[in-house]
Amino acid sequence: MKRIFYLIPVFALLLTACEGPQGPPGFDGQNGVNFVGQSFERTINFTATNNYQVSFEIPLTIELLDTDMILVYRLVGQSGGFDIWRLLPETVYTENGGEFKYNFEHNFDFVTLYIEGPSTFDFNTLLDGDRLDQTFRTVILPVDFVNSIDLDITNFTEVMKHVQ
Secondary structure (H helix, E strand, O other): OHHHHHHHHHHHHHHHHOOOOOOOOOOOOEOOEOOOEEEEEEEEOOOOOOOOEEEEEOOOOOOOOOOOEEEEEEEEEEEOOEEEEEEOOEEEEOOOOOEEEEEEEEOOOEEEEEEEOOOOOOHHHOOHHHHOOEEEEEEEEOHHHHHHOOOOOOOHHHHHOOEO
16 A cells, blocks of 8 residues: 555656657637638729629639638728628618619629619619719638637628638
8 A cells, every 4th residue: 555655646746747849839720720811892883884793803812712701791881980891692772662682692713793673673763872882892711710610790890800
């Protein structure tokens, strides 16, 4: 029994005294997840000439993967000096009881923004403020990151915390 009592401190000393070489430095990440979200903005005009749609290429400076999630937000105004953004698709109700929607689609490296409405919608009733000088921010997030946290993509401020 005395031998066991002598071995316990020796064993404890061996456990605390073990030290090896330091490993390579790790990467800073969010909750153990290493990612880089990216974004860019475009200000565009929707006109009958372009069939109320505009396409543009994702900048070549953005590293894009097939699995990345593409989100688009529309700048709707400012409050207290801060921009207010809404996630697309966004439905807008007009003063005359109509409705239309800002929407988007994308393939690997192109994004198309467009205005759509029901077959009864008269696009000639769109106000200049609804068509011209519309600013959109496209956000690219790695899908592995989005799946690893509980990210509310409708909350622009929360999404932008994860974008460079």
